[in-house]
Amino acid sequence: MTEAEVRIIATIKDIARLxxxxxxxxxxxxxxxxxxxxDAKMQEIFQAAKELHYxxxxxxxxxxxxxxxxxxxxxxxxTVFHTPEMVDGIEExxxxxxxxxxxDNMRFFKRFGNNFTDTRLHTEFFENAVSALVAxxxxxxxxxxxxxxxxxQKPAFPHLPFVYCNCYPKEPEYACVYPNDExxxxxxxxxxxxxxxxxxxxxxxxxxxVNARARLDGFFRALREAGISYDVNTILHGxxxxxxxxxxxxxxxxxxxxxxxxxxxxxxxxxFFRCQELGLQxxxxxxLFGYDNLNIARVHTPAISSVEPPLHDIGRKCAxxxxxQIETRSRLTQRVLLPCTLxxxxxxxxx
Amino acid sequence: MTEAEVRIIATIKDIARLxxxxxxxxxxxxxxxxxxxxDAKMQEIFQAAKELHYxxxxxxxxxxxxxxxxxxxxxxxxTVFHTPEMVDGIEExxxxxxxxxxxDNMRFFKRFGNNFTDTRLHTEFFENAVSALVAxxxxxxxxxxxxxxxxxQKPAFPHLPFVYCNCYPKEPEYACVYPNDExxxxxxxxxxxxxxxxxxxxxxxxxxxVNARARLDGFFRALREAGISYDVNTILHGxxxxxxxxxxxxxxxxxxxxxxxxxxxxxxxxxFFRCQELGLQxxxxxxLFGYDNLNIARVHTPAISSVEPPLHDIGRKCAxxxxxQIETRSRLTQRVLLPCTLxxxxxxxxx
DNA sequence: TTGAAAGCGCTAACAT
DNA sequence: ATGTTAGCGCTTTCAA
Numbered sequence: 001m002t003e004a005e006v007r008i009i010a011t012i013k014d015i016a017r018l019x020x021x022x023x024x025x026x027x028x029x030x031x032x033x034x035x036x037x038x039d040a041k042m043q044e045i046f047q048a049a050k051e052l053h054y055x056x057x058x059x060x061x062x063x064x065x066x067x068x069x070x071x072x073x074x075x076x077x078x079t080v081f082h083t084p085e086m087v088d089g090i091e092e093x094x095x096x097x098x099x100x101x102x103x104d105n106m107r108f109f110k111r112f113g114n115n116f117t118d119t120r121l122h123t124e125f126f127e128n129a130v131s132a133l134v135a136x137x138x139x140x141x142x143x144x145x146x147x148x149x150x151x152x153q154k155p156a157f158p159h160l161p162f163v164y165c166n167c168y169p170k171e172p173e174y175a176c177v178y179p180n181d182e183x184x185x186x187x188x189x190x191x192x193x194x195x196x197x198x199x200x201x202x203x204x205x206x207x208x209x210v211n212a213r214a215r216l217d218g219f220f221r222a223l224r225e226a227g228i229s230y231d232v233n234t235i236l237h238g239x240x241x242x243x244x245x246x247x248x249x250x251x252x253x254x255x256x257x258x259x260x261x262x263x264x265x266x267x268x269x270x271x272f273f274r275c276q277e278l279g280l281q282x283x284x285x286x287x288l289f290g291y292d293n294l295n296i297a298r299v300h301t302p303a304i305s306s307v308e309p310p311l312h313d314i315g316r317k318c319a320x321x322x323x324x325q326i327e328t329r330s331r332l333t334q335r336v337l338l339p340c341t342l343x344x345x346x347x348x349x350x351x
Numbered sequence: 352m353t354e355a356e357v358r359i360i361a362t363i364k365d366i367a368r369l370x371x372x373x374x375x376x377x378x379x380x381x382x383x384x385x386x387x388x389x390d391a392k393m394q395e396i397f398q399a400a401k402e403l404h405y406x407x408x409x410x411x412x413x414x415x416x417x418x419x420x421x422x423x424x425x426x427x428x429x430t431v432f433h434t435p436e437m438v439d440g441i442e443e444x445x446x447x448x449x450x451x452x453x454x455d456n457m458r459f460f461k462r463f464g465n466n467f468t469d470t471r472l473h474t475e476f477f478e479n480a481v482s483a484l485v486a487x488x489x490x491x492x493x494x495x496x497x498x499x500x501x502x503x504q505k506p507a508f509p510h511l512p513f514v515y516c517n518c519y520p521k522e523p524e525y526a527c528v529y530p531n532d533e534x535x536x537x538x539x540x541x542x543x544x545x546x547x548x549x550x551x552x553x554x555x556x557x558x559x560x561v562n563a564r565a566r567l568d569g570f571f572r573a574l575r576e577a578g579i580s581y582d583v584n585t586i587l588h589g590x591x592x593x594x595x596x597x598x599x600x601x602x603x604x605x606x607x608x609x610x611x612x613x614x615x616x617x618x619x620x621x622x623f624f625r626c627q628e629l630g631l632q633x634x635x636x637x638x639l640f641g642y643d644n645l646n647i648a649r650v651h652t653p654a655i656s657s658v659e660p661p662l663h664d665i666g667r668k669c670a671x672x673x674x675x676q677i678e679t680r681s682r683l684t685q686r687v688l689l690p691c692t693l694x695x696x697x698x699x700x701x702x
Numbered sequence: 703t704t705g706a707a708a709g710c711g712c713t714a715a716c717a718t
Numbered sequence: 719a720t721g722t723t724a725g726c727g728c729t730t731t732c733a734a
Contacts, residue, residue, distance in 0.1 A: 008511050009485050011727060022705045027729060038703065053507045055486035059419075060727035063410040063710050079435045088430050091456055100483075103454045105442055132451075134360050135406035156404050160359050242650065269650045276652050296650045299593065299620045301627050362711060373721050378713060388719065411711035414726050706733080717722070 010052035018052075019044045030056070062137065070100040071322050072133030072141040074126075076117065077109035080146040081294065082311055086165055089315020090142055097323055102138055104129045109146060114239070118152060126153040134160065140322035142315075143167070148178045149211050161325035161332075165318040166311075168335060175325075177317045177336040179309035184340035185215035188289050188307065189222025191344065192259050196351035197287060198228050201257040203248045203267050207237045212263045215291065219261065238267045245270025253278055258351045259287035265297040268304050272347075287348040293341075302346030310338045361403035369403075370395045381407070413488065421451035422673050423484030423492040425477075427468065428460035431497040432645065433662055437516055440666020441493055448674055453487055455480045460497060465590070469503060477504040485511065491673035493666075494518070499529045500562050512676035512683075516669040517662075519686060526676075528668045528687040530660035535691035536566035539640050539658065540573025542695065543610050547702035548638060549579050552608040554599045554618050558588045563614045566642065570612065589618050596621025604629055609702045610638035616648040619655050623698075638699040644692075653697030661689045 012030075016023045021041060028036030029045045037045065048054075062068045073090055075083050087103065094101050106125045108117060117126075133141055134157055141160060145151060145167030152170050155162050164176035192200055202219075204212040216235070223230050236251060238244030245267025252260060253274055262268035268290030275282050282288050283302040290297050293308035317336055325332050363381075367374045372392060379387035380396045388396065399405075413419045424441055426434050438454065445452050457476045459468060468477075484492055485508055492511060496502060496518030503521050506513050515527035543551055553570075555563040567586070574581050587602060589595030596618025603611060604625055613619035619641030626633050633639050634653040641648050644659035668687055676683050 008488075008490075008508050012729095013727075023728080024705055024707095024730080025703085027727095028704090031729080035703070041703085053482065053485075055482045057414070057488060057727050058486045059410045059414040059488055060710090061729080063408070063414055063712090063726095064728045064730085066710060068410075079439050084430045084435055088456070088458065088461060091458065092461075105439070107439065107442065110439060110443075131404065131406045134404075135409045137359075137408060137410055139359075157359050266646075272650075273652055294646070295617075296646050299623075299647045299650065301624055363713095364711075374711085375713080375722075376720055378711095379720090382713080386719075392719085408711050411726090412713080414710095414728090415712045415714090417726065704734085706731105708729100708731090710728090712726090714725100715723090718720085 009057075010054045011057065012054075014052060015045060015048045015054060018048045021045070030054075068100070068137045068139060069098060070102055070136075070138050071319070071326075072130075072136070072138035073101055073103045073144060074129045074133070074141060075103065075105045075144045076146040077107055078103075078105040079107075080109050081292075082166065082309070083144055083146055085311035086144050086315035086318075089312040089317075090165075090319040091315075092312075093316045093319035094323070097319075099319075099323060102133060102136055104133055116149075123153055127156065130155045130157070130160075139326045142318045142322055144315075147211055148181065148309075161322050163318045163321045163332075166309075166314055172333055172335070175321045175332045175334050175336070177314050177321065177338065179314065180337035180339050181214035181309075182218035182221075183337075184291075184307045184309075184342070185218030185220075186222045187218070187340075187342050188215075188261060189219040189226075191305075191342070191348065192261070192287065192289065193222055193226035193228065195259075195287065195348065197259040198226075198351070199257045199259075201249075201252040201255070201260040202235045203238050203245055203252075203260065203262040203271065204235050205238065205240055205263055209237075215263055238262075238270075240264050240266060242266045242270040242273075246273050249274035253280065253286070257286075259289070259348070261289045263291050265290040265292045265294045265304065265306055268306070269296050269300065272300050272304065283346045283349050287351075289348060293343055297343075297345075300347070304347045305345045306343050308341040308343060310340060313338050360408075361405045362408065363405075365403060366396060366399045366405060369399045372396070381405075419451070419488045419490060420449060421453055421487075421489050422670070422677075423481075423487070423489035424452055424454045424495060425480045425484070425492060426454065426456045426495045427497040428458055429454075429456040430458075431460050432643075433517065433660070434495055434497055436662035437495050437666035437669075440663040440668075441516075441670040442666075443663075444667045444670035445674070448670075450670075450674060453484060453489055455484055467500075474504055478507065481506045481508070481511075490677045493669045493673055495666075498562055499532065499660075500560075512673050514669045514672045514683075517660075517665055523684055523686070526672045526683045526685050526687070528665050528672070528689065530665065531688035531690050532565035533569035533572075534688075535642075535658045535660075535693070536569030537573045538569070538691075538693050539566075539612060540570040540577075542656075542693070542699065543612070543638065543640065544573055544577035544579060546610075546638065546699065548610040549577075549702070550608045550610075552600075552603040552606070552611040553586045554589050554596055554603075554611065554613040554622065555586050556589065556591055556614055560588075566614055589613075589621075591615050591617060593617045593621040593624075597624050600625035604631065604637070608637075610640070610699070612640045614642050616641035616643045616645045616655065616657055619657070620647050620651065623651050623655065634697045634700050638702075640699065644694055648694075648696075651698070655698045656696045657694050659692040659694060661691060664689050 168176040249271040297304040519527040600622040648655040
């Protein structure tokens with residue numbers, strides 16, 4: 001097999017040889033420099049390029065140009081439900097601005113399950129991902145957390161635009177974008193208290209989980225406004241899984257509460273199951289609110305009310321912040337909170 | 352701002368300058384060539400590399416080496432549920448073999464919704480994705496369909512290893528890997544007929560949809576084995592959405608059938624809703640089978656039986672086929688069908 | 703209108 | 719043990 005056969009794609013030299021001009025001329029013509037060659041030659045060159053399916057070798061081109069117009073995306077885990085939609089938002093914006101994206105998926109969930117990202121190994125994966133991307137000459141990076149929380153890792157490259165997506169850094173040296181969970185929790189509280197509920201069960205995430213903090217802060221703000229006091233010791237803690245929603249619901253039902261706020265849809269689904277078991281009709285005998293707005297919330301009858309985080313917009317905004325830093329050679333450090341959307345469905349009713 | 356400040360990462364020259372040796376020596380040391388320098392120099396070089404967070408510029412390195420050890424992944428749409436898991440399978444295998452992956456997401460679902468991929472625009476996106484990847488010097492490509500069907504597009508580069516994932520090419524020039532839907536449909540048929548069901552409603556995809564073909568072929572094979580004849584004109588056609596499952600269930604229920612096979616979980620969920628509406632208890636009064644094994648199947652009470660396509664394995668296998676072609680400089684053209692897993696749940700019962 | 707030459711950062715063959 | 723050189727494919731002066 002000859003060299004030419006092995007090579008997948010033609011180079012500028014092949015076109016030069018074929019058309020009897022120099023590589024420089026081919027480059028000039030293909031890059032649209034006017035007056036780089038005679039009309040006849042130009043046609044020949046375009047023709048040859050087309051026939052050979054020529055595409056400039058980006059390695060060589062970017063090396064020469066000393067820029068790649070690309071940004072890296074580091075995902076903690078691409079298979080965790082929220083992630084692809086945020087990636088999509090980033091891609092959409094980058095495409096509109098002529099930037100490429102390079103994705104590095106650390107596969108944390110696959111590797112570590114729900115363990116939080118604070119072991120030495122996690123940090124090692126982080127550093128490898130960053131430097132792999134930097135080695136590929138990305139001009140900035142978006143780091144996507146698989147759920148919203150504080151991230152202790154930060155990049156070792158001071159001049160690299162870096163934005164935390166769906167999470168936030170410990171120190172405010174870097175920009176970040178995430179859902180306004182406080183406000184969302186507040187709105188849920190407003191809805192529930194507005195419907196007359198005063199005894200509301202709460203099923204949160206694991207004890208001490210920062211993820212749920214903001215949601216509950218907002219929720220309690222609404223309760224306070226409604227003049228309802230709440231004993232935080234009565235908050236139940238699940239592990240975000242459906243079963244733990246069910247088990248915790250057993251502690252609540254049968255009981256006095258007229259509404260339950262589960263801090264994610266999976267647990268809300270478990271609560272729903274408990275209600276069915278007891279013959280309680282959700283949306284009539286008891287109100288139920290979830291979080292995440294997954295499909296599973298919608299397929300219950302009645303559908304479970306839920307909070308939709310603005311995933312696509314979060315991605316978009318991150319991309320925007322990175323590109324702005326690249327193009328203005330500046331450093332941005334703001335925290336951007338984007339509003340969630342409440343989906344009120346038949347799972348809630350007046351007390 | 353000086354050049355050095357702007358550059359994100361140090362080069363081999365920086366290290367050479369810092370340690371007073373030539374670039375070649377730095378390269379040799381860093382690449383583990385024994386005897387490339389004295390121990391003292393070696394230490395100095397490693398030290399400097401570490402301090403500067405040096406990582407070789409992959410553009411330059413790969414350009415020089417004339418290979419990238421990378422493969423491209425083209426996704427029709429990363430946000431469609433099945434896709435990330437297949438990507439993950441590819442990544443896992445590539446990582447184990449020291450290959451990088453470069454992802455190109457065409458965002459078909461976002462751009463075109465459920466329109467099938469046979470317009471000029473679709474082909475244009477395909478060709479752009481392929482040549483963008485080839486321009487980046489990938490050594491092979493995996494093309495991931497967002498649902499299993501025939502793909503008419505094929506790459507313009509004859510020497511490029513190319514594997515269709517969760518779909519298959521028109522002509523058998525390229526390898527492909529997808530779920531064994533015929534067998535899965537057969538198993539579903541076996542289960543249902545084994546439980547004594549003879550009158551089974553079928554809610555398929557859009558009329559003429561090749562996607563459902565294999566599943567139904569297998570299903571009917573099982574019916575034939577059970578001596579049950581079936582009038583194919585009674586097959587109902589939905590659009591894969593939950594609502595269409597519900598609407599089609601209205602034609603079936605109330606009625607004579609004792610079981611319903613919906614060709615995806617979303618439609619099965621719609622059927623479930625219809626049953627509730629009629630006071631029919633799924634898993635007692637009627638049996639229900641879905642397809643895809645999404646979370647939505649599991650959160651119904653009772654849980655809906657479903658078929659799980661081997662997404663991760665499909666990804667892995669595709670990666671394997673691409674790498675094998677790269678390393679052996681050969682062309683593989685086989686069709687690989689991987690077995691699905693049946694999840695039998697309480698939604699099915701004897702007639 | 704055209705091309706020669708230099709160089710992006712790296713590696714490898716070949717000196718010394 | 720260390721360095722010189724050439725060249726991967728491309729772009730971009732600058733000269734002809």
